[in-house]
Amino acid sequence: MADDIKPPKRPKAYDEAAMGDLRVFLQKAEQAGEFHVIQNADPHLEIGTLFELSHENLYPPVMLFENMKGCDPTHRILCNVRVAHFVVGDLNLDAVKAYRSRPKEKKEPIPPRLVNTGPVFENVIEGDDVDISKFPAPKWHQKDGGAYIGTECVVVTKDPDSDWVNLGTYRVIIHDNKTLGIFIENGKHGDQIRRKYWAKGKPCPIAVSVGQAPILGVVGSNTTKPGVSEYAEAGGRIGRPVDVVLGRHTGLPIPADSELVFEGFMPPPEEDARPEGPFGEWPGYYASDSRPEPVLHVKAIYHRHNPIIIGQPPTKPTYPGRQIKIPHVAQLWDSLEAAGVPGIKAVWKMPGAGSRFMDVISIKQMHAGHAKMAGLVAAGCLAGGYMTRLVVVVDDDIDITNPAEVMWAMSTRWDPKTQTDIIDGCWTGQIDPRLPPEKRDNGDTTTSRMIVYAVRPWHWINEFPKVNEVEKDFAEEVRQKWAAELDFLRK
Ligand SMILES: Cc1cc2nc3c(=O)[nH]c(=O)nc-3n(C[C@H](O)[C@H](O)[C@H](O)COP(=O)(O)O)c2cc1C
Numbered sequence: 001m002a003d004d005i006k007p008p009k010r011p012k013a014y015d016e017a018a019m020g021d022l023r024v025f026l027q028k029a030e031q032a033g034e035f036h037v038i039q040n041a042d043p044h045l046e047i048g049t050l051f052e053l054s055h056e057n058l059y060p061p062v063m064l065f066e067n068m069k070g071c072d073p074t075h076r077i078l079c080n081v082r083v084a085h086f087v088v089g090d091l092n093l094d095a096v097k098a099y100r101s102r103p104k105e106k107k108e109p110i111p112p113r114l115v116n117t118g119p120v121f122e123n124v125i126e127g128d129d130v131d132i133s134k135f136p137a138p139k140w141h142q143k144d145g146g147a148y149i150g151t152e153c154v155v156v157t158k159d160p161d162s163d164w165v166n167l168g169t170y171r172v173i174i175h176d177n178k179t180l181g182i183f184i185e186n187g188k189h190g191d192q193i194r195r196k197y198w199a200k201g202k203p204c205p206i207a208v209s210v211g212q213a214p215i216l217g218v219v220g221s222n223t224t225k226p227g228v229s230e231y232a233e234a235g236g237r238i239g240r241p242v243d244v245v246l247g248r249h250t251g252l253p254i255p256a257d258s259e260l261v262f263e264g265f266m267p268p269p270e271e272d273a274r275p276e277g278p279f280g281e282w283p284g285y286y287a288s289d290s291r292p293e294p295v296l297h298v299k300a301i302y303h304r305h306n307p308i309i310i311g312q313p314p315t316k317p318t319y320p321g322r323q324i325k326i327p328h329v330a331q332l333w334d335s336l337e338a339a340g341v342p343g344i345k346a347v348w349k350m351p352g353a354g355s356r357f358m359d360v361i362s363i364k365q366m367h368a369g370h371a372k373m374a375g376l377v378a379a380g381c382l383a384g385g386y387m388t389r390l391v392v393v394v395d396d397d398i399d400i401t402n403p404a405e406v407m408w409a410m411s412t413r414w415d416p417k418t419q420t421d422i423i424d425g426c427w428t429g430q431i432d433p434r435l436p437p438e439k440r441d442n443g444d445t446t447t448s449r450m451i452v453y454a455v456r457p458w459h460w461i462n463e464f465p466k467v468n469e470v471e472k473d474f475a476e477e478v479r480q481k482w483a484a485e486l487d488f489l490r491k
């Protein structure tokens, strides 16, 4: 790791008590003064609109919706659990470095702990009593094809051939009183696992938690290596095992303190598939439109008293509240180093491009071909492999958290013809708006991607024109000297 790291400051996101328990999280949000309780809002578009408007802020407040129009007054919806300032801290490179240098024991997975019972079983609904429509499910965006109860939810599956339990965040729509639709993109772990059951002629057992400790939303939407349970990842991050109970119908481990869980079975799509979507997706479009998807036949509902459903639908990535995701950046940086790429100064994502489309890496060039190594690994590793459009590699003097600096590097150090790779057939998904209709229809979810090497060419790096800017320390000295007199110098 680079040697200019400030003393690691634990990012606030890992306040174990709040991240490990949703009800503790609520208290902390209130103490932090970033909390609004909102009464009488309408789940039909009004809550979704308030949510979108809250993303005009870089640090959107936590919002708890109570007594929602037409809903059971004991049911609640909670938004922005992972984006408030008291949770994420300042979003800068120091946060990435601190995250990466967290103590080793915080990186070690801690397997979940099986307990006999938990608050999730305060209410058990089975058989004919199962009625999903009793729970609030907003229509979030104007062109959504239905009511989505699962946005930042956790979908639990288990590999039939091993002990691997996977958690994935995949959106969940309500089809009818006993049926949910889950949209799992090709190749995701949940998809790999369900196909194994179907290949054996069995329906896939699934449990969906739609309100749970914030840390489970973090790990559910992060990519881990296949075979590594996100439960254990979460345990590692909060420093204690996540307590789980076994679902009565599937035997799947579900969070013991989950707010609301749907448990059931997903038959292969040949047996039951229903239109899913459109849904406003994170790239800022309704790209996956509506297509038949497998469904979950719900056999049981478990919920706490006064259950809290987490609502966190995507908003267009140009909203400040869409924030850079520090763990995503850290994971890409870790992958580059794990692959042995030397001299990495920083890793960042371009604003407006969401958490995947555009990666920027700055390196201290050390040898011929070095920038290529960095670009090819970033474009091909797990952390950068899905839905990347552009990787930009720049020199270490570029502040990659400033888009103008990245644009300047591209403008002045990049020769498009000789410093670009365009690679075809790379992994993308149905939610990619640039996936052409014919590929979308035949399931070829691949697109090209570009690597731009906006670095000074190695073989004449010493002759490259010098940068026209006053040396930073000297400029600071002059600023200090004149700041009292010249107010435009004061920061
Ligand atoms: C709020 C949110 C919603 C998401 N919705 C979906 C979805 O509907 N389908 C999907 O395939 N991935 C979705 N993702 C991305 C997956 O959660 C992510 O790829 C994760 O790594 C999946 O887990 P897995 O790697 O165990 O398959 C979503 C992520 C977030 C943060």
Ligand SMILES: [Mn+2]
Pocket: 166, 167, 168, 189, 223, 224, 225, 226, 230
């Ligand atoms: Mn996984």
